[in-house]
Amino acid sequence: MPEISGIAIAALVVLVVLLIYGVAWRLTRGRSLTARTLVRGGLAVLILGPLLLLALPTYRSFDSESMPPEGSPSPSLSDEEARERVREIEKQLRQQSDDQAREVARESLDKEVREQLETAQPHAGEPQGGAPAAKPRKMERSAAPPAPNDGPGAPAPSAAPPHDGMATPGGEGEVAPMRVEEEDRSDWDVVPVFYGTDRAAEPNPKRVAYNSERGHRLELGRALVTVPKVHEIPQIERPWSIKIPYFDVTIYEEEEDPKKHFTMPEIQKLTKEEFLKLVRERLAASARFKDHAIVFVHGYNTSFDNAVYRTAQISYDLKFDGAAFLYSWPSGGAVASYTYDRESATAAQPYMREFLDLVVKESGAKSISIIAHSMGNQPLLEVLKDMRTATPDGVVISQIILAAPDVDADTFANLAKRISGLANGITLYAAANDRALTISRNFWQNPRAGDVPASGPVIVPGIDTIDMTGASTDVFALNHSGYAQNTEVLEDIGRLIQSGLRPPDQRFDRLKPITIDRGEFWRYTSP
Numbered sequence: 001m002p003e004i005s006g007i008a009i010a011a012l013v014v015l016v017v018l019l020i021y022g023v024a025w026r027l028t029r030g031r032s033l034t035a036r037t038l039v040r041g042g043l044a045v046l047i048l049g050p051l052l053l054l055a056l057p058t059y060r061s062f063d064s065e066s067m068p069p070e071g072s073p074s075p076s077l078s079d080e081e082a083r084e085r086v087r088e089i090e091k092q093l094r095q096q097s098d099d100q101a102r103e104v105a106r107e108s109l110d111k112e113v114r115e116q117l118e119t120a121q122p123h124a125g126e127p128q129g130g131a132p133a134a135k136p137r138k139m140e141r142s143a144a145p146p147a148p149n150d151g152p153g154a155p156a157p158s159a160a161p162p163h164d165g166m167a168t169p170g171g172e173g174e175v176a177p178m179r180v181e182e183e184d185r186s187d188w189d190v191v192p193v194f195y196g197t198d199r200a201a202e203p204n205p206k207r208v209a210y211n212s213e214r215g216h217r218l219e220l221g222r223a224l225v226t227v228p229k230v231h232e233i234p235q236i237e238r239p240w241s242i243k244i245p246y247f248d249v250t251i252y253e254e255e256e257d258p259k260k261h262f263t264m265p266e267i268q269k270l271t272k273e274e275f276l277k278l279v280r281e282r283l284a285a286s287a288r289f290k291d292h293a294i295v296f297v298h299g300y301n302t303s304f305d306n307a308v309y310r311t312a313q314i315s316y317d318l319k320f321d322g323a324a325f326l327y328s329w330p331s332g333g334a335v336a337s338y339t340y341d342r343e344s345a346t347a348a349q350p351y352m353r354e355f356l357d358l359v360v361k362e363s364g365a366k367s368i369s370i371i372a373h374s375m376g377n378q379p380l381l382e383v384l385k386d387m388r389t390a391t392p393d394g395v396v397i398s399q400i401i402l403a404a405p406d407v408d409a410d411t412f413a414n415l416a417k418r419i420s421g422l423a424n425g426i427t428l429y430a431a432a433n434d435r436a437l438t439i440s441r442n443f444w445q446n447p448r449a450g451d452v453p454a455s456g457p458v459i460v461p462g463i464d465t466i467d468m469t470g471a472s473t474d475v476f477a478l479n480h481s482g483y484a485q486n487t488e489v490l491e492d493i494g495r496l497i498q499s500g501l502r503p504p505d506q507r508f509d510r511l512k513p514i515t516i517d518r519g520e521f522w523r524y525t526s527p
Contacts, residue, residue, distance in 0.1 A: 021244070033443070041336070044244055187259040188226040191312040194279055195221050196355035197328040198348050199304055208267045210304040212332045214344060218351040220275040220358075223267040225312035226258040233317045234490050236309050237261050262309045272358070280364045282323045289498065292322035292398070293365035295356065299374020300341045300406060300436070303333035314371070318494045323365060327355050329379065338443070345379045353383045361392055369399040369497045370423075374436070374450070377405035377412075385418040397423040399497055402463075404429060404450035406440050409458050412449035420462035424500050429489070430457045432469040456516050464504055465521040466492075466511060488524070 024043050200213035208221065231237060238261055239254035256263050270278070283291050296314060298307040307328045315324035329348035332340045360368060372380040384400070391397060400423045405412060419426065431437075432452035441448050449458050457465050471489050492508045501507040504522045511522040 018242075018244075037336070044249075048244070048249060186229070188228045189316070191225045191227055191316050191324070192278075192282060193223045193225055193308050193311045193315070193324050193326055194275065194282075195223060195308065195311075195326040195328060196351070196358070197221075197304065197330075198351035199328060199330045207264075208269055210328070212303070212330050212337070212340075212344075214330045214347060218354050219269060220272060221267060221269045222275070222278055223264055223308045223312075225308060226263045226265060227312060227316050228258060228260055228262070230260065231262075231316070233487055234313065236313050238309070262312065264305065264308060267308075276358075276362055276364075279323050283364050286322045289320050289322040291364070291366040292320075292497070293325060293359060293363060293368045294318075294320060294322065294497065295325040295327065295359055295368065295370045297327050297329075297352070297370070297372040297376035297380050298331065299372075299376045299404070300331060300338060300345075301333060301335055302328075302331045304328050306333070307331075314490070314493075317490050318497070320497075323363065325355075325359055327352050327376075329376070331375075338440075341375055342378070345375050349379045349382050352379050353386070356383060356387065357390065360387070360390065360395060360397070366394060367396050367398045369401065370397070371401040371403060371493070372405070373403045375406045377402050377449070378407050381405075381407065381412070381415040381419065384422060385415055388419070388422050391422075398425070398500060399423060400426045401493060401496070402426070402428045402449070404431065404434055404437060405448070406437060407449045408444065409447040409449050409451075412458060413460050416460040416463055420460075425496070425502055426463045427496060427504070428458065428460075428463055428465045429468050430465060431467065431471075456514075456518065457521055459516075459519040459521055461519070464502060466504055467514075467521060467523040470524045470526045 021043060025040060197210055197219055198215050198217060199210035199219075200215040201219070202209035202211040228237060239256055241253035242251040243249060244251070258265070279293075283293070286292065294315065296307075296311045298310060302310075307326055311324055311326040314320075329352065330344040331337070332344075356370075359365065370380065370384075381402075400419070405428070407415075416426070416428075428449065430450045430452050434450060437448045437451045441451055447453050447458075451457075452467050452469060457467050459465050468489060488508075488510065492504070492511070495501065495507045499507060503513070504511040505513055510525050510527070512525050514521055514523050
């Protein structure tokens with residue numbers, strides 16, 4: 001088959017190109033940042049041109065043009081011979097069409113005769129002269145969704161969302177626009193994620209989407225994420241793909257399957273009223289984390305969709321049945337967008353403050369925990385220092401979790417002092433082998449708050465600092481999401497949010513207290 005051979009050739013070329021790119025990447029290590037950027041970026045551009053041309057589905061048209069269909073006239077035939085061959089082919093096609101039509105008609109006639117016989121003879125258990133049997137019709141309708149008037153107690157089928165993205169409030173199990181049969185849902189669970197963002201909307205006729213541009217306004221919405229039952233903690237199972245390393249360029253990606261992957265079958269923009277209504281319904285149904293909300297603020301190099309999946313994964317793995325919120329600021333979603341991301345995170349502060357005020361003051365949550373990662377800590381700390389007196393009566397900010405903060409260590413210490421006492425507890429997770437923070441430290445020529453230099457981690461009174469270096473696992477990534485990609489870290493976060501127990505060694509025996517001249521911190525020890 002030509003399609004298989006074309007894909008095989010494309011895959012071979014991609015592998016060779018990636019090998020060359022990897023060798024070039026390794027040879028430029030130790031060079032200056034400018035040299036690395038120019039060499040690697042230039043090589044990526046040279047690679048992408050041919051690959052994009054190769055990825056175009058031209059082999060189909062090539063095959064169809066270069067291989068004439070069987071029985072078509074040969075270019076070497078005379079005009080009269082060619083016309084005669086065409087007439088013969090048309091005759092053969094008509095003959096085949098007539099044969100197929102007769103076969104369909106015969107099958108239809110047989111079916112009608114069977115139905116008439118079944119109608120004429122009542123089934124066992126029915127009175128003579130009773131109504132005709134209806135079982136065949138029921139079997140034909142069973143594969144389709146029930147009509148709205150199937151009975152007073154029958155639920156109406158869920159409607160596809162309107163084109164403007166506005167949602168009609170409904171149950172959490174509704175997944176639109178993809179129609180999901182009830183028996184199929186046994187293969188996955190649905191996690192609602194309530195989001196706020198100041199990203200610009202991405203024109204997309206199929207779904208609500210956001211890009212890395214700044215939208216200069218707060219937009220609210222809800223995404224429903226499917227998590228497959230085969231999910232392994234703490235992974236985010238997404239379709240297998242081939243990408244250019246360190247660049248957000250996808251060459252090939254496997255087709256999504258909710259039985260195997262995290263998917264987002266529904267995402268809807270919501271008005272403030274619609275948003276709060278759905279949030280309160282979710283909180284009212286909560287039990288394990290009664291009236292509790294978590295707010296996740298993602299970090300550098302994160303697209304909107306990846307932030308939604310990460311929020312759903314954390315919520316699902318924590319068995320969190322409260323309301324899970326996401327604030328997504330306009331990250332460029334690529335390693336090369338570091339400077340842009342930092343400026344975007346700063347510009348997002350007023351919209352993040354508006355979103356957190358909404359969650360704290362109007363959502364109906366009585367306990368709120370906030371998790372920030374990487375560069376997301378920068379705008380969050382600035383917002384939190386102005387919220388000390390903004391919490392209404394009956395609402396508690398339970399935990400603030402600062403995971404691998406990409407913030408200057410001295411700046412972090414000053415900001416952290418200003419938020420001390422805002423929450424029942426504040427925890428800092430740091431790691432010495434976080435390569436992204438090492439790059440940031442070299443860029444800024446100053447230690448980062450989430451890093452652990454030889455002198456030890458940042459220690460601030462009122463904040464529990466935990467050195468999670470021993471828990472970093474993914475050596476092929478940037479070791480920059482250890483808080484969500486290590487089971488034991490997630491377990492500690494779950495215990496912290498649910499119980500608030502501290503100091504850390506009281507809730508997790510692998511966290512050992514370490515005392516240095518600047519104070520005390522805790523260090524994870526592997527088993």
